[in-house]
Amino acid sequence: MSVERMKALVIGAGExxxxxxxxxxxxxxxxxxxxxxxxxxxxxxxxxxxxxxxxNGASPRILREQxxxxxxxxxxxxAIDEVNIAAAAVAHQLQVxxxxxxxxDPDFFGQDGAFAKQLLGIDFVIDPDRAAASxxxxxxxxxxxxxxxxxxxxxxxxxxxxxxxxxxxxxIPLGARERxxxxxxxxxxxxxxxxxxxxxxxxQVGDHLLVTCAREYLRSAVAHLAGQVExxxxxxxxGGGKIGLHLARQLEQSRIDTTILERDATRARVLAERxxxxxxxxxxxxxxxxxxxxxxxxxxxxxxCAGDDRxxxxxxxxxxxxxARISLATVSREEFTPLVDSLEIDAAFSxxxxxxxxxxxxxxxxSVKGIHLHRSGxxxxxxxxxxxxxxxxxxxxxxxxxxxxxxxxxILSEDEVSIPGRGSxxxxxxxxxxxxxFGTMSEVERAFAGKR
Amino acid sequence: xxGRLRLPVSPLIGLTLGGTFTASGxxxxxxxxxxxxxxxxxxxxxxxxxxTTALGLALLIDxxxxxxxxxxxxxxxxLLAVTLAWTLASVTGVVPLVAAGSFSSxxxxxxxxxxxxxxxxxxxxxxIDGQPQAVLVWRxxxxxxxxxxxxxxxxxxxxxxxxxxxKAFYAETSSVTSDRLTPRIIDxxxxxxxxxxxxxxxxxxxxxxxxxxxxxxxNHSMTTIATGGFSTRSASIGAxxxxxxxxVAVVFMIVGAINFAFYWRxxxxxxxxxxxxxxxxxxxxxxxxxxxxxxxxxxAGDSTGFGSTVIDSxxxxxxxxxxxxxxxxxxxxxxxxxxxxxxxxxxxxxxAGSTAGGIKVIRxxxxxxxxxxxxxxxxxxxxxxxxxxxxxxxxxxxRRAVLGFFLIYxxxxxxxxxxxxxxxxxxxxxxxxxxxxxxxxGPGIGEVGALESYxxxxxxxxxxxxxxxxxxxxxxxTVVALLAAAYDRFRSLxxxx
Numbered sequence: 001m002s003v004e005r006m007k008a009l010v011i012g013a014g015e016x017x018x019x020x021x022x023x024x025x026x027x028x029x030x031x032x033x034x035x036x037x038x039x040x041x042x043x044x045x046x047x048x049x050x051x052x053x054x055x056n057g058a059s060p061r062i063l064r065e066q067x068x069x070x071x072x073x074x075x076x077x078x079a080i081d082e083v084n085i086a087a088a089a090v091a092h093q094l095q096v097x098x099x100x101x102x103x104x105d106p107d108f109f110g111q112d113g114a115f116a117k118q119l120l121g122i123d124f125v126i127d128p129d130r131a132a133a134s135x136x137x138x139x140x141x142x143x144x145x146x147x148x149x150x151x152x153x154x155x156x157x158x159x160x161x162x163x164x165x166x167x168x169x170x171x172i173p174l175g176a177r178e179r180x181x182x183x184x185x186x187x188x189x190x191x192x193x194x195x196x197x198x199x200x201x202x203x204q205v206g207d208h209l210l211v212t213c214a215r216e217y218l219r220s221a222v223a224h225l226a227g228q229v230e231x232x233x234x235x236x237x238x239g240g241g242k243i244g245l246h247l248a249r250q251l252e253q254s255r256i257d258t259t260i261l262e263r264d265a266t267r268a269r270v271l272a273e274r275x276x277x278x279x280x281x282x283x284x285x286x287x288x289x290x291x292x293x294x295x296x297x298x299x300x301x302x303x304x305c306a307g308d309d310r311x312x313x314x315x316x317x318x319x320x321x322x323x324a325r326i327s328l329a330t331v332s333r334e335e336f337t338p339l340v341d342s343l344e345i346d347a348a349f350s351x352x353x354x355x356x357x358x359x360x361x362x363x364x365x366x367s368v369k370g371i372h373l374h375r376s377g378x379x380x381x382x383x384x385x386x387x388x389x390x391x392x393x394x395x396x397x398x399x400x401x402x403x404x405x406x407x408x409x410x411i412l413s414e415d416e417v418s419i420p421g422r423g424s425x426x427x428x429x430x431x432x433x434x435x436x437x438f439g440t441m442s443e444v445e446r447a448f449a450g451k452r
Numbered sequence: 453x454x455g456r457l458r459l460p461v462s463p464l465i466g467l468t469l470g471g472t473f474t475a476s477g478x479x480x481x482x483x484x485x486x487x488x489x490x491x492x493x494x495x496x497x498x499x500x501x502x503x504t505t506a507l508g509l510a511l512l513i514d515x516x517x518x519x520x521x522x523x524x525x526x527x528x529x530x531l532l533a534v535t536l537a538w539t540l541a542s543v544t545g546v547v548p549l550v551a552a553g554s555f556s557s558x559x560x561x562x563x564x565x566x567x568x569x570x571x572x573x574x575x576x577x578x579x580i581d582g583q584p585q586a587v588l589v590w591r592x593x594x595x596x597x598x599x600x601x602x603x604x605x606x607x608x609x610x611x612x613x614x615x616x617x618x619k620a621f622y623a624e625t626s627s628v629t630s631d632r633l634t635p636r637i638i639d640x641x642x643x644x645x646x647x648x649x650x651x652x653x654x655x656x657x658x659x660x661x662x663x664x665x666x667x668x669x670x671n672h673s674m675t676t677i678a679t680g681g682f683s684t685r686s687a688s689i690g691a692x693x694x695x696x697x698x699x700v701a702v703v704f705m706i707v708g709a710i711n712f713a714f715y716w717r718x719x720x721x722x723x724x725x726x727x728x729x730x731x732x733x734x735x736x737x738x739x740x741x742x743x744x745x746x747x748x749x750x751x752a753g754d755s756t757g758f759g760s761t762v763i764d765s766x767x768x769x770x771x772x773x774x775x776x777x778x779x780x781x782x783x784x785x786x787x788x789x790x791x792x793x794x795x796x797x798x799x800x801x802x803x804a805g806s807t808a809g810g811i812k813v814i815r816x817x818x819x820x821x822x823x824x825x826x827x828x829x830x831x832x833x834x835x836x837x838x839x840x841x842x843x844x845x846x847x848x849x850x851r852r853a854v855l856g857f858f859l860i861y862x863x864x865x866x867x868x869x870x871x872x873x874x875x876x877x878x879x880x881x882x883x884x885x886x887x888x889x890x891x892x893x894g895p896g897i898g899e900v901g902a903l904e905s906y907x908x909x910x911x912x913x914x915x916x917x918x919x920x921x922x923x924x925x926x927x928x929x930t931v932v933a934l935l936a937a938a939y940d941r942f943r944s945l946x947x948x949x
Contacts, residue, residue, distance in 0.1 A: 007635075030635040038847060049618055051635040 005029055007071045009096070011057030011087045012078030013037075013044040015334060016102060016128065019356035020075050024363075025049045032066050036078075058086035060094070068094040075359055077102040077126075085120065092121030100124045100359050104242065124362045128355035132305075132330055133246030135354055139328075139347070140235065140301055141254055142219065144226025146208070146328070146347035150215065151382050151433050152412045157218040158380060158433065161209045162346060166227030169209075173200045183213035183221035184419040186409045186435045187378050192341030194377030194437040196407055210378055212410040212433060214417035232256055232300040236291075236324070238315045239306025240264075240271045240280070243330055243351065247303060252277045259294050286315050288322065297323040304329040309336050316345045341377075380409070381434045381444060385426055389448045397422030406436025406444060466515030468533040468620055469540060471606025473508025476544045477501050479593040483548065487586030496551035497586050504544050528937040530620040531930050537602050538922050542566040545594055554587050559914060563906070566918045568594030569602075570925035571807060573681025573777035573894030574906050574917065580686040585667065591682040592671040598925070599678025599708070599807035600648045601625060608641035624926065625805060633716050644712050648807075651715075652677045655704040662696035676701055677708040679808045681777025681894040687903075689767075690780040698763060701778055702770045709774035709802025710734065729842030730803050734773075734813040741797050742769040745790045752787035765790075768902075772797050775809040777894025784901030791897050795884050798891045809892030809924050811861060817841055818854045861928050865890055868920045875913035885909065889920040890928075 006029040010021045013035035021044070025031045031050035034057035035041050044052045055062045057076060068074070074091035076084035081103045088101040101122045103109060109116045109125055116122040138148050145159040163170050174185060174197055185197050187210035195201075203209060213221045223229060235251050237244050240262030251258045252275055259279040262268040268282040283290045296302055302319035304312040309331050316329035321344070331337060331348045340348040385392060391399060396408060408420045412431040418424065426432065434444050480501030487494030545565025546558050555561040560576050567574045568591055577583065597605065603624045618637050633640045656673035664672065668684050675682045685691035689701050714727040746765035750758075764781040771778045772794055783794055801810015811819075818839060825837045839846040868886035877885060877899065884896030885906075895901065899908035909917065923931045 025636070030639075032635050049635075049637050051632055 006073060008032070008073040008075065009034065009057075009063070009066060009068065009071050009091070010050075011035075011074065011076040011084065012102075013040045013052070014077070014079060015332070015352040016077040016356045016359070017075070018044060018047065019353060020077065020359050021048050021050050023356070023360055034062060034066070056083070058083050058090060060090050063087075063090055063094055068096050071096045073098045073100070073363060075100040075102075075363075077355070077359070081105050081108060085116075085122070088122040089120040098123050098363070100126060100362065102126050102128065102355060104129060106130075124359070126355050126358050126362075128351035129242035130246045131354045131358050132349050132351035133243050133250060136243075136247055136303060136305075136328060136330075136349055137250040137254065140232050140251065140256070140303075140326075142222055143231050144222045144229040146326070147349075148218070149380070151380075151410075152417070152431060153415065155215050155415060156410050156412055156417045156433060157213055157215045158409065158435075159211050159213075159218060159222050160347070161211055161222050161225045163203045163205055163207045163209060163225070164227045164229065165205050166229075167203075167205070167225060168227060169203050169225060170205050170227070171202060173202050174198075182217040182419070183211050183225070184409060185225070186210050186212055186407065187437070189341075189377050192338075192377065196405070196436065210409075210435065212419065212435075230300065230325075232326075234295070234299045235259070235301045235303065236261065236294050236296050236299045236319070238286075238291075238302070238304040238319070239312070240267055241305065241307050243305040244303075245271060245274065247305065248275045248278045259299075261290065261294055286311055286318065288318060291315070291318055291322055299324045301326040301328065309333050313339070313343060313345065317343055320344045320346075377438055379406075379436055379438050379440065383432060383434065383444070383448060385428055385430045385432060386448065387428050389428075391426050391448060392428055393425060395422065396420045396424045396426075403434075403444070405440035406434055409433040409435040463515045464529055464620065465533045465536060466511045468537045468603055468606060470508050470511030470513075470515055471609070472537040472541045472602050473504050473544060474512060475508070475597055475602065475605055476541050477503070477505030477508050479597060480504060480544075480548055480590065482593065483586040483590040486589045487552075487584060490585040492584035493548075493552040493586040496553075497548045497590065500544070500547040500551065528934065530618075530622075531934040531937070533620050534603060534624050534926060535922070535931055535934055538569060538598075538925060541569050541598075541602060542918075542922075545569065545590070548590060549587065552584055552587050554583055559911060563914045563918055564591070565594060566921050567894070568680070568682065569598035570892055570921040571595050571598045571675075571678045571680035571775075571809070572889060572892045572921045572924075573675070574889060574900070574921075575682065575894070576906050576914075578686070578905050578907065580683065588671060588684045592674040592680075592684075595678045595680030595682050596652070596674035599674075599680060600645060604641050604644055607638055608645040624930075633713055643716055647712050647715050648677065651704070651707055655700070655707070658700045658704065659697065662700045663694055664692065664697060668692075672701070673704070676704045676776065676778075677807065679705060679708045679774050679776040679802060679806070679892075681771070683778060688780070689778040695763060698767050698780055702767055705770050705774040705776045705778070706735070706738070708776075709806045709808035711803040711805035713805050714803070727803070729844070730814040730817065733817050733841075734803050737797075737800055737813065737816075738766075738770055738773050741773065741793060742766045745769055745786075745793055748787055748789045748793075752789075754786045754790070768794065769797060772893060773800050773810075774802050775892045777888075779895055779902040782902045784897045784903070795887055795897060798887045798893050798896075801891060809890075811858065811891075814841070815854050815857060818846065818851065819858055822851055822855065857927075857929060860932055861890075864920075864923055864928050864932065868916065871916040872909075872913055875910045875916060877909070877913060881908070885913070885917065886920060889917045890924040892921060892924045 008024050008029055008031050010017045010031060010033045013033050021031045021033050025048060033044050033050050033052045034055055035044060036056055038054055041052050041054045068091055074088060074096045076087035078084055084101040084103060088099040091099050099122050103125050104127050116125050139146050142148055145161050147160045149158045188195060188197050188201060188203060189208040209225060211221060211225060233256060235256050235258045237247055237260045240260045244260055248258055248260055259281060260271055261281050261283050262271055263284045265282050268280050272280040281294055296319050302324035304315040306312055312329040316327045320327035326346050329345055329348050331350050332352060337350060390402060410433045411418045411420055480497045484494050484497035484501050487497050542562060542565040545568060546561040549555050549561035549564055550558055564576055601624045603620045607621055621637055633643050652673050655677050656669050659669035659672055671684045689698060710731055711727045714731055742765045746761055749761050749765055767780050768783045799811050800816050801812045802808025804812045804814050821839060828835055839851050865886060868890055869882050872882035872886050881898030881900055884898050885900045888894060888896035888900060900906055
């Protein structure tokens with residue numbers, strides 16, 4: 001989207017950095033990436049339409065050379081907390097407008113975000129593990145959904161719901177949508193293939209539905225679509241690392257009976273100390289026996305969030321086989337993500353992607369108007385309708401020529417969420433949630449090309 | 453896809469070809485205007501100009517349309533797009549040249565047009581003075597478009613971006629390490645195009661000041677900055693018989709053969725490393741070789757006086773090293789030492805990231821350094837040496853890439869020489885014709901000498917020359933890598949053992 005052009009510095013060309021840089025440059029912003037590893041630099045040069053510089057991103061000299069003063073954003077997202085904090089602090093001193101740092105170790109700031117903000121001038125601290133844990137717990141707290149995302153100022157929800165046997169929509173063709181309706185089934189992912197729903201689409205058991213609705217209807221809408229889903233009462237967490245710990249805390253707060261499997265004895269003790277209300281088992285956790293003894297068969301949800309992607313995927317499949325109702329895994333490496341759809345796992349969460357999304361979403365609240373989010377083969381983008389955009393004044397039913405592969409999932413006008421019907425009209429100043437299969441957001445540009 | 457006819461080309465190829473055709477078509481329309489004013493060859497350019505522009509715009513509009521799903525572009529697609537663009541651009545150049553009556557054989561017109569777009573400057577025209585003005589302008593415009601690079605031009609003008617375009621961009625521009633000037637490739641292309649335009653205008657003014665007519669000044673400014681070498685006169689720059697014109701030509705050939713990133717950094721007041729070492733090396737090569745040639749001319753008594761010896765040797769060496777190919781003196785009549793030196797100097801080329809061809813100065817410097825370090829290693833096996841030019845240290849991968857480049861360049865050259873000889877040329881002419889086309893120079897020695905055209909070449913030789921020119925313009929790797937990929941594809945289809 002060519003909204004006002006922003007100059008951004010991204011420190012670190014790992015998975016988070018690459019995703020942030022790719023989205024920003026695809027949106028027409030000027031991006032400079034600083035990375036210390038020469039091999040990563042080469043990859044980034046191949047992949048990104050961005051200036052890639054080899055060097056230490058926390059170095060005042062390098063930042064000054066890149067004219068940091070004129071920058072609108074610095075996102076320090078290397079794997080090393082100290083580098084990120086230093087880079088963001090230096091950037092703040094050099095008067096970069098907005099700074100973001102990825103900080104994993106809670107010892108640095110913990111609950112003390114104000115310290116980061118006031119003393120170091122870091123506007124936004126993102127911890128991928130904590131963000132992933134809270135995404136997972138959001139999904140667990142909403143029975144029937146595997147993921148939830150909020151848009152606007154939080155009043156619009158986008159949920160991914162799995163169709164179960166008891167679901168009232170299973171096996172029944174979707175009718176021509178009656179409106180107004182509190183929820184809108186925008187897309188469907190069948191065996192890993194994402195498509196927009198059409199009248200006559202038949203959701204099958206196991207399909208994922210992408211649903212938009214106002215936040216207050218979310219719980220009832222999801223419960224309705226997913227069928228007779230029970231509240232999650234028992235959870236088993238495999239892996240007591242940072243994500244496991246954050247998650248255990250959050251589940252404890254939601255009064256869910258939680259068990260953690262941790263293979264390292266010392267770490268298991270630490271967990272037992274820090275989250276007293278949770279049962280900690282010192283066990284390797286991948287095998288059927290150890291999972292069975294942890295009560296996975298009776299669990300409502302099994303979450304594999306150890307450090308290793310392969311064990312997570314294996315453990316999550318095992319958990320599902322043993323009888324966990326929902327089985328989730330965290331997957332760090334992007335290469336594994338396409339695999340997940342073909343495995344017997346309900347959903348996978350990527351901490352780094354979640355972090356990248358969180359950063360983009362934060363940036364969105366400060367300066368840009370469009371963001372991308374990736375969910376199960378879908379792309380979502382929230383944007384504001386500008387004067388002169390082609391879509392202004394058109395009824396949604398007439399936009400087929402303009403939007404062929406994606407559609408308006410919801411309209412936010414003056415903080416009021418409405419689900420678009422064929423006759424709904426879009427006016428200047430409205431914010432729209434656009435949804436479509438991955439790669440289709442480019443056509444949105446035409447629909448919204450207007451006066452700059 | 454519903455409702456609309458889609459052209460069966462991938463967006464990347466559509467973009468590059470569309471941009472290429474549009475640029476070429478618009479250039480033809482300019483020539484048509486010249487032709488109508490001049491009263492000669494107007495329709496010969498107007499008709500193909502309109503058709504080519506229309507075809508180009510259709511491809512562009514189709515490729516830019518936003519409902520185009522973003523595609524995953526492989527490196528091979530980038531190479532294919534660029535190679536196709538250069539080949540087909542040359543094809544578009546054939547029609548007006550034949551229609552205007554300059555050539556009767558389409559192959560010859562294709563040769564001329566490849567020689568134009570690749571900025572080689574080799575010609576099959578004997579009577580250049582007698583050509584219609586439109587044809588002369590067309591030859592200059594082909595070189596001017598080709599000098600900056602077709603993809604660079606397309607990226608600078610069309611509102612496009614993406615990883616695929618970037619790959620095509622790099623396949624076309626020569627660089628040892630990535631020297632992009634700005635975060636966005638579009639902005640880099642715009643800056644390069646802007647610098648190119650300004651330099652061309654300055655060159656035209658300088659030619660005017662040196663006493664050239666307006667028509668000649670504009671044409672020569674385009675072919676000088678592009679280091680192309682087409683002239684509006686049969687006797688090339690020699691026709692003007694003016695030291696001032698020769699000096700202006702020398703200065704702007706050098707200007708065109710210097711890395712454009714160097715100018716950008718100079719304008720922005722940024723550090724000039726690492727380009728400054730390359731520029732110094734480049735000037736050093738020109739000075740050193742001119743000295744050698746000049747001294748040999750003096751000793752052998754080839755020249756007529758001190759002044760003309762100095763000017764002839766500097767001009768000839770500059771035109772060869774910058775891969776331009778203008779001529780003043782008949783260097784083919786010089787002594788054997790000077791002639792051999794001229795052929796070897798053809799391989800050096802200009803700076804990376806300029807409009808010149810050849811191996812490129814920075815690569816030659818890195819090769820020399822590597823060779824020297826290898827010798828040191830023979831003496832002291834444990835010595836650790838980094839590849840340092842000026843105060844810039846190159847990574848070991850760069851060393852490997854440069855050595856690989858040199859190897860493939862020489863292999864292609866070897867095949868080129870053999871093919872030329874197979875086409876019936878004597879060994880001297882075969883060596884020099886292959887060198888003068890692969891390095892994008894134009895005139896060589898022997899039967900393709902300074903005052904000759906390429907008429908001595910058989911039809912087969914002309915085709916070989918076309919391949920060498922395109923391979924040379926795309927720095928060999930692009931074309932060879934494409935062939936290798938095609939071979940892999942064929943092998944997987946079991947069409948070859």
